[in-house]
């Protein structure tokens with residue numbers, strides 16, 4: 001561990017760039033992920049997926065596969081019986097309206113790459129080989145997967161999944177747009193994207209007698225997986241323990257239990273043996289994706305550049321069996337001051353698997369279109385794009401007509417522009433050059449929710465002065481382990497090394513899945529509260545011990561720091577925290593936090609709670625070849641208190657890479673003649689590599705928020721990506737003079 | 752042959768015939784200075800041999816097709832994608848995996864630099880990045896900051912930790928050229 005973590009005795013850790021507490025495990029290969037728990041007698045499962053998008057399985061022949069010595073069983077819809085048929089049994093915390101997909105439920109095929117069989121054998125090689133011997137015949141039915149061809153078939157969802165907010169129009173947008181001095185109108189389109197975390201989905205089910213299961217699962221929420229397994233297979237919670245101490249990235253893909261969990265549990269219960277099922281990279285394209293979306297923006301302004309009217313329509317795909325919703329258009333009613341806003345969000349059901357939340361779902365899409373349109377408006381008005389944003393800045397949330405708990409987007413614009421050197425930009429497109437490269441500078445705003453979810457934590461302090469805090473939350477690379485350790489250590493005034501934070505275990509106290517940038521705020525607050533409770537208990541004990549200096553002191557008059565309780569008035573009056581427990585003769589102090597305090601919730605309801613950002617991007621475009629590279633990015637973020645500037649910066653760096661990827665690289669091609677994603681591997685599905693990495697500067701502007709939670713923390717997982725793709729697209733326009741409205745912007749579209 | 756651990760096929764009870772269509776081949780792998788005798792299918796990849804048969808799960812599988820670099824290890828000091836090669840081909844050739852990069856409890860300078868620069872988030876690509884960087888430094892082709900980006904491009908990081916990975920590698924390369932910088 002870094003020297004600064006071990007030798008510094010100053011226990012105020014919040015705001016310090018301490019190294020990740022799980023760093024050593026990760027750099028030595030000792031961090032174990034879901035598919036890495038080996039046990040003797042472990043069986044391996046290989047999944048077979050459907051090549052057709054819609055129709056029926058007409059026959060299954062497993063006899064050749066079963067002849068292979070070492071093959072245990074082939075599971076298909078033909079031999080899997082007795083599972084519940086209620087939709088409710090298969091619902092997860094995402095709560096999509098509709099009927100969740102149930103593996104092996106019938107011979108019906110609902111989407112291409114639908115899992116249709118599981119081959120279980122004594123070794124991975126045997127299972128893989130035997131899977132090639134299973135013969136399945138299909139009858140294809142008519143199908144439709146094209147959103148573009150069916151834009152007219154959209155419906156307005158009445159209900160949505162967890163977190164869906166029905167967009168609300170206001171004022172008279174059509175009239176305002178007609179009367180506006182300057183108007184722009186443009187349609188934007190982006191294809192499907194797949195999360196593709198580096199770790200493939202895997203579940204290892206360790207089987208014990210009487211159907212007791214210990215499951216290592218790749219998930220963003222162990223309790224979500226546990227509740228799914230107990231409901232689908234009719235097991236008691238006490239017999240199903242789900243663990244997920246390390247997750248090799250997820251980006252939303254772990255918000256719903258994936259089918260390898262179902263399959264490994266099914267096989268383990270049937271064969272009464274431990275089983276692992278790991279998906280292949282190709283199969284990582286078989287579950288949810290960021291939905292293909294078509295959007296239309298109309299913006300109208302007066303001559304001064306004040307927005308008069310906004311109209312935003314988005315049409316997205318969903319599956320035929322579930323209604324997947326996102327908050328796509330809502331942002332257009334919240335980012336700028338404007339009285340007349342028309343919002344319209346529609347879905348087209350197609351023969352695809354249900355889409356799935358992917359980093360900044362809805363906002364990554366909606367803000368992309370809005371902020372490209374704002375750039376178009378700036379050029380129609382002949383004013384600087386940043387100036388246009390400043391002219392329409394709003395201090396209150398115009399959709400809810402209420403104040404923000406805090407909003408410092410202004411400093412994001414100012415500091416971002418200054419660090420980037422925006423004032424040196426020449427306004428005209430194609431006016432900046434570097435040799436044979438056209439240079440383009442573009443910018444964008446970003447906005448996301450600052451969510452608080454109910455969460456709990458448990459803590460135990462022992463007489464050796466060590467504190468262990470736990471909660472059933474997750475660390476998908478976000479830094480949860482580290483920041484929770486920091487919060488706990490600072491609250492109790494203990495050195496970081498004396499504090500251990502544990503997560504990813506369904507036997508711990510409740511936490512929601514790690515999603516929507518809510519973990520730092522929600523679990524962080526629970527950790528703070530539980531440590532405050534411990535602190536009070538320690539102090540009570542300290543007052544009771546013989547010769548205590550604190551007999552007549554109140555807890556407000558002492559400081560917990562550096563492992564000691566010290567009187568504020570007289571620093572000589574001090575006692576080590578460990579000594580308090582030792583001298584009191586207690587074995588430990590244990591506390592659980594209750595749910596968030598209600599008082600806070602009512603107060604919070606009066607405010608809009610959001611994070612904001614301003615992104616500035618430089619691109620260079622090869623004039624002859626059309627090759628685009630992003631060379632420089634400044635991302636300025638307002639997200640309340642930053643608990644750890646080091647891990648926080650990493651999150652935003654990652655978000656910036658994701659935004660560049662959305663703008664220039666990522667696209668899962670859907671062949672509508674086959675109803676199938678074609679480029680389902682990492683060679684054909686492009687994401688940025690080292691050589692695509694620009695110089696990135698991350699700025700966290702000061703933002704004090706006393707309403708959101710006692711820590712003032714807002715969360716950072718999503719805000720880093722939002723606005724990046726639009727800033728890139730606007731920079732490409734500035735470089736080339738060409739508006740590309742279809743994403744990703746590949747070289748063939750530029751000239 | 753002392754110092755050789757014989758590994759049994761998982762899933763096969765002792766004394767039972769190994770379950771296989773064909774014949775299992777004996778393979779002696781030398782990993783991180785230790786010898787292991789395994790009996791494997793001829794088509795078992797080196798990556799699966801490490802992860803499934805030797806419980807050396809520090810080496811990661813991100814694609815199994817040579818497209819991501821997560822499985823990078825060092826064979827005779829050179830970086831290779833262990834998913835793209837068969838275990839039987841490495842009989843007797845010294846291999847280093849992430850588990851053998853540190854000297855006991857003392858981290859390799861690159862490992863420490865990765866921690867200090869926060870050169871990872873989820874950590875899944877990290878063992879591959881570190882082994883790849885060690886191999887790259889040995890190749891001696893990287894002369895500039897840009898070269899590092901270019902020559903590390905076979906190692907994908909979906910968390911997007913590229914800036915920090917680059918800075919960690921650059922720091923160690925500078926320290927190697929100019930030890931005073933340490």
Ligand code: FES
Nearest residue numbers: 815817819820834
């Ligand atoms: S697992 Fe070997 S390159 Fe991806």
Ligand code: FES
Nearest residue numbers: 872876908909910
């Ligand atoms: S750290 Fe997650 S993939 Fe690189």
